[in-house]
Amino acid sequence: MSSPQAARRLAVAVIGIGGIGGGAAGSLAAAGRHDVTACMRRPIEQLTLERPEGVVTPPLAVHTDPAQAKPADWVLLCTKAHQTAAAAPWLQRLCTPATHVGVMQNGIDHVARVAPLANGATVVPVLVYYNGERLAPDRVRLRRAGDHDVVVADDAGGRAYAKLLEGTPLKVLFSDDFATLAWRKLLINAVANPITALTLQRQAVLRRPDVQELCRAVLHEAVAVARADGAKLAGDEVERTMATLFTFSGELGTSMYFDRLAGRQLEHEALTGAIVAKGERHGIATPLNRALLTLLRAINDAAGK
Numbered sequence: 514m515s516s517p518q519a520a521r522r523l524a525v526a527v528i529g530i531g532g533i534g535g536g537a538a539g540s541l542a543a544a545g546r547h548d549v550t551a552c553m554r555r556p557i558e559q560l561t562l563e564r565p566e567g568v569v570t571p572p573l574a575v576h577t578d579p580a581q582a583k584p585a586d587w588v589l590l591c592t593k594a595h596q597t598a599a600a601a602p603w604l605q606r607l608c609t610p611a612t613h614v615g616v617m618q619n620g621i622d623h624v625a626r627v628a629p630l631a632n633g634a635t636v637v638p639v640l641v642y643y644n645g646e647r648l649a650p651d652r653v654r655l656r657r658a659g660d661h662d663v664v665v666a667d668d669a670g671g672r673a674y675a676k677l678l679e680g681t682p683l684k685v686l687f688s689d690d691f692a693t694l695a696w697r698k699l700l701i702n703a704v705a706n707p708i709t710a711l712t713l714q715r716q717a718v719l720r721r722p723d724v725q726e727l728c729r730a731v732l733h734e735a736v737a738v739a740r741a742d743g744a745k746l747a748g749d750e751v752e753r754t755m756a757t758l759f760t761f762s763g764e765l766g767t768s769m770y771f772d773r774l775a776g777r778q779l780e781h782e783a784l785t786g787a788i789v790a791k792g793e794r795h796g797i798a799t800p801l802n803r804a805l806l807t808l809l810r811a812i813n814d815a816a817g818k
Contacts, residue, residue, distance in 0.1 A: 523586035523677070526576075528552045528603050532645025532768065533617055534591030535560060535653030537683075542571035544680035550574040552582065552603050557651040564655040566682055582606040587677055588614045588634070590627060593768070594783030601630045608632040615639050615674050617663070619702055619768070620783035621695045637670035638691065639663050640698045643683070644765050658761050661686035664694055696744035700754045702784045703735045704728040705761075706769035707805045710779065710812070715770065717763030727801075728755060734799040735788045741795035769809075776816050781809035 527538040530553045539562030542549040549571075551560065556577050561570045576582055579602040588607045592600050597618070604627075608614060612634035616623040623638035643662040646654045663678075665671030667687035675685040688694045705716060708728070712718050719728065732751045740746055747753060772779050785806045792799040 523547045524550070524583075525587045525589065525677070526550045526552055526582065526585040526603075526607050527589045527591060528600050528607075529590070529592035529596070530557075530560065530647075530653075531591065531593075532647045532653055532655075532771070533641055533643075534589065534645075535562065535647060536564075536643060536645040536655040537589050537591060537617060538573060539569060539571060539653060540564070540655070540681040540683055541678070542573045543569040545571070546680045547587075547677070548574070550576055550582075550585075552576050552579075552607075555650065559651060561652045562655060563648075563653070564682065565657060579603045579606045584609045585612055588612060588631075589617055590614055591617045593772075593778075593780045594618045594620045594626065595778060595780055597626055597630070604630045604634075605632060608634040610634060613637055613670065613673055613677075615677075617641050618783070619698070619706075619780060620787055621692075621699055622787075623695075635670055635673075637665060637674050638695070639665055639674065640691075640694060642698075644761075646766065646771065656762075656765065658765070659757075660684070664688055664691070664698075666691040690745060693744045693746065696739040696742070696746070697750075697754070699784065699787065700732060700735055700739065700750070701757060702767075703788055703802070704731050704754075705758060706767045706784055707781070707809060709767045709770035710773045711805070711808060713770070713773065715764055715766045716758070716761055719758055720763060725755065728758070731801045731805065734792070734797075734802050738788055738792045738795060738797050738799065741797055742791050773812060773816070778816055779809055779813045781806060781813060785809060 525547045530551045585607045608631045610633035615637045617639045624636045628636045644656040662683040664686045
């Protein structure tokens with residue numbers, strides 16, 4: 514029998530209701546075990562989540578001003594990495610030392626990025642593998658992209674996060690080497706995101722032989738940087754990454770692709786920019802990644818907010 518503490522309804526705040534945040538908020542709200550609040554810039558009447566199990570429109574509270582927020586048991590930070598600083602007012606209101614913050618963002622260094630803003634809360638880094646597409650401000654489509662939907666470290670924070678998701682269809686994988694898996698996720702993003710955004714094509718573009726050649730060259734640079742940064746990667750990591758990419762449907766987009774279509778700011782600094790910056794730190798040249806970064810910066814400078 515579960516203990517009273519384990520069965521307690523928790524207050525869960527989700528910051529950022531895009532594809533990832535909408536998928537998380539909708540899944541938790543539909544499970545009905547916790548009280549879920551969406552923290553977003555503009556109000557919505559309801560959130561509709563399209564998922565393989567069917568379409569749901571669960572009850573969901575909405576706050577549009579941090580002043581409305583009260584301390585939460587869990588905060589899921591689902592903004593893009595470059596929007597973390599803008600989420601600081603929400604984190605200040607929602608977080609206490611008793612709060613857990615699940616950082617569901619791309620990139621690496623999740624804890625270092627968020628901990629200074631979280632009022633002493635426990636920061637839990639999360640790697641997200643499900644594909645979330647925001648179809649409208651109040652409608653999100655969630656698609657599976659593998660055997661697991663999220664990855665967390667096999668520690669107290671990771672296990673608490675997995676317990677939070679109990680009752681939802683989202684599958685959690687535990688890892689005893691989270692840093693290596695974070696780099697592996699970054700390797701996927703290092704090619705899928707920039708190339709889909711630059712070509713304005715979904716992931717089917719990655720099946721072109723010439724694009725595959727470019728992907729491999731970009732990945733060879735990134736793998737060298739990852740190893741220098743301590744990631745325990747396989748000798749054939751480039752081919753493993755390519756094989757993983759080809760398990761994803763060509764119909765899927767990427768977050769950077771959707772952001773460019775919508776004229777939003779891109780997440781390039783947390784992805785390609787992180788590889789270039791770590792390369793500089795470790796004395797490893799990354800000319801192809803640097804070229805991609807230059808192009809993405811040019812696009813971003815012309816983008817709206």
